[in-house]
Amino acid sequence: MRYSAWEVFRNGLTGNKAWKPVWRDPEPKQRYDVVIVGGGGHGLATAYYLARVHGIRNVAVLERGYIGGGNSGRNTTIIRANYMSTANVKFYSHCIKLWENLEQELNYNVMFSQRGLVALGHSDGQMEAMARRANFCQLEGDGGEVWSLEECRRQMPYLNYDDPRFPIYGAHWHPNGGTARHDAVVWGYARGADRLGVDIIQNCAVQGFRIEAGKVVGVETSRGFIGTTKVGMAVAGRSGEVAAMAGFRLPIESHVLQAFVTEGLKPVLPTVIGFGMGHFYISQSDKGGLVFGGDLDGYNSYAQRGNLPMMEHVAEAGMALMPMIGKSKLLRSWGGINDMTMDGSPIIDRSPVENFFINTGWCYGGFKAITGGGDAFAHLIATGNYHPAADKFTLKRFETGELIDETGAGPRPGRH
Amino acid sequence: MRIDCPNCGSRDRREFQYLGAAVLMDRPAPDAGEQAFVEYVYFRENPAGAHRELWLHEMGCRSWIVAERNMGTHEFASTRLAADVKRGAK
Ligand SMILES: Cc1cc2nc3c(=O)[nH]c(=O)nc-3n(C[C@H](O)[C@H](O)[C@H](O)COP(=O)(O)OP(=O)(O)OC[C@H]3O[C@@H](n4cnc5c(N)ncnc54)[C@H](O)[C@@H]3O)c2cc1C
Numbered sequence: 001m002r003y004s005a006w007e008v009f010r011n012g013l014t015g016n017k018a019w020k021p022v023w024r025d026p027e028p029k030q031r032y033d034v035v036i037v038g039g040g041g042h043g044l045a046t047a048y049y050l051a052r053v054h055g056i057r058n059v060a061v062l063e064r065g066y067i068g069g070g071n072s073g074r075n076t077t078i079i080r081a082n083y084m085s086t087a088n089v090k091f092y093s094h095c096i097k098l099w100e101n102l103e104q105e106l107n108y109n110v111m112f113s114q115r116g117l118v119a120l121g122h123s124d125g126q127m128e129a130m131a132r133r134a135n136f137c138q139l140e141g142d143g144g145e146v147w148s149l150e151e152c153r154r155q156m157p158y159l160n161y162d163d164p165r166f167p168i169y170g171a172h173w174h175p176n177g178g179t180a181r182h183d184a185v186v187w188g189y190a191r192g193a194d195r196l197g198v199d200i201i202q203n204c205a206v207q208g209f210r211i212e213a214g215k216v217v218g219v220e221t222s223r224g225f226i227g228t229t230k231v232g233m234a235v236a237g238r239s240g241e242v243a244a245m246a247g248f249r250l251p252i253e254s255h256v257l258q259a260f261v262t263e264g265l266k267p268v269l270p271t272v273i274g275f276g277m278g279h280f281y282i283s284q285s286d287k288g289g290l291v292f293g294g295d296l297d298g299y300n301s302y303a304q305r306g307n308l309p310m311m312e313h314v315a316e317a318g319m320a321l322m323p324m325i326g327k328s329k330l331l332r333s334w335g336g337i338n339d340m341t342m343d344g345s346p347i348i349d350r351s352p353v354e355n356f357f358i359n360t361g362w363c364y365g366g367f368k369a370i371t372g373g374g375d376a377f378a379h380l381i382a383t384g385n386y387h388p389a390a391d392k393f394t395l396k397r398f399e400t401g402e403l404i405d406e407t408g409a410g411p412r413p414g415r416h
Numbered sequence: 417m418r419i420d421c422p423n424c425g426s427r428d429r430r431e432f433q434y435l436g437a438a439v440l441m442d443r444p445a446p447d448a449g450e451q452a453f454v455e456y457v458y459f460r461e462n463p464a465g466a467h468r469e470l471w472l473h474e475m476g477c478r479s480w481i482v483a484e485r486n487m488g489t490h491e492f493a494s495t496r497l498a499a500d501v502k503r504g505a506k
């Protein structure tokens with residue numbers, strides 16, 4: 001069924017009995033042309049673009065739990081394209097342009113909202129860096145301005161302008177940034193892929209790979225062996241584990257990041273606000289909850305939960321910036337396992353195993369990349385060539401020294 | 417999370433700084449070749465189970481500690497002074 005206002009109206013009049021499940025629940029076939037491991041946003045978007053752009057429809061997405069149960073359903077949903085290294089600038093600009101048309105493309109409401117993003121600056125030097133960042137955005141047509149202190153006070157009267165540690169000097173305003181509803185992005189791509197013939201197979205854990213003469217020929221799963229010509233791995237925090245099943249290592253560590261949401265409130269926050277110096281960012285969901293987060297807990301982890309010190313730190317940063325949130329009650333907090341690369345940038349590439357492709361290393365910024373990441377990964381799997389917007393995200397760069405170290409943090413995955 | 421420092425006993429995690437996998441102690445010989453250094457600097461086992469890693473008891477005795485911790489449960493199996501580990505058999 002194509003969704004439309006008319007369908008909502010018609011189904012409303014007929015007791016809402018005609019709505020169908022949005023994707024099928026098929027048994028795995030014996031073989032596929034492409035098996036995607038991981039039913040997060042990246043895996044599902046990849047399957048969708050394989051079918052839609054490249055006409056490869058004999059595709060399965062294998063998900064060990066339920067789709068969107070990983071980071072794609074756990075993130076703070078911030079979308080932005082205000083990067084500065086050449087490789088990231090062109091890639092995230094490509095992503096945001098796909099976001100702008102995603103709902104029409106998928107015929108699905110993902111609640112994409114370009115409400116704009118504010119990045120606060122706290123010194124003259126930082127304001128110059130903000131101006132530079134805004135220029136980068138403008139060059140790509142993604143909107144970038146600099147807000148003076150007066151403009152900040154006018155736009156965000158509720159911030160604490162008297163913080164002696166990090167006084168607010170101004171901000172970088174990125175009007176094309178914003179948020180989307182994470183679950184809906186997962187479901188929208190799943191529905192789109194399913195309608196093009198892709199099998200989405202949940203509760204199907206990949207446990208090993210059958211590799212013959214250096215070439216992958218199939219996947220061992222909790223639901224039996226599945227033959228395939230190509231494998232695409234998109235398992236985020238589990239990348240190290242799945243790569244080990246195929247016999248190679250990655251320049252990646254898994255780290256836990258927490259996020260928090262308050263009870264629903266009346267609209268108070270019209271934009272996304274990033275307080276980099278305090279390691280704090282916040283937005284308000286359409287349901288009214290204040291969604292916020294901070295930095296990684298700081299140690300390797302595969303547990304989808306963090307510890308109290310980071311919660312305390314995030315709460316302190318929030319109170320320092322925005323004292324008005326102090327009275328709202330915290331509703332929930334959770335953690336997700338991020339695939340932290342050694343330079344903070346992703347990998348969309350081949351692997352040491354033939355016909356085995358990898359999409360990984362999204363750190364804690366891969367939600368915004370679901371559109372372009374899926375597009376670029378499908379392009380690579382289908383054609384064997386890098387997508388022009390994502391041709392620098394190679395595995396080889398760690399050997400050749402062509403690192404994409406946006407923050408200049410060095411080979412310290414927990415710092416990116 | 418509390419960490420058992422061999423010198424100071426069980427202490428709050430906030431007193432410690434985390435560095436990374438304990439393989440960082442095994443720097444290749446200067447002439448080991450480029451590939452050995454690429455592996456050393458960038459590539460990791462990143463196991464979903466027991467992990468040997470380096471913590472600095474920064475706000476305590478300032479010793480480096482090699483801990484074995486489960487990445488799935490965060491449970492510490494052992495902590496030893498890095499200096500002892502380096503001296504003894506690895
Ligand atoms: C708390 C938090 C906040 C974040 N905030 C933002 C943000 O504001 N903006 C932003 O852009 N990004 C953000 N991110 C990052 C973003 O969520 C991720 O980069 C992105 O969702 C990764 O998508 P994915 O499809 O690669 O991974 P996932 O959504 O994690 O999907 C991977 C899937 O693979 C499955 N899987 C794993 N192993 C196997 C196996 N052996 N067999 C079968 N399936 C397997 C998992 O169950 C999982 O469903 C945040 C992340 C976290 C944790």
Ligand SMILES: [Zn+2]
Binds near residue numbers: 421425477
């Ligand atoms: Zn100590």
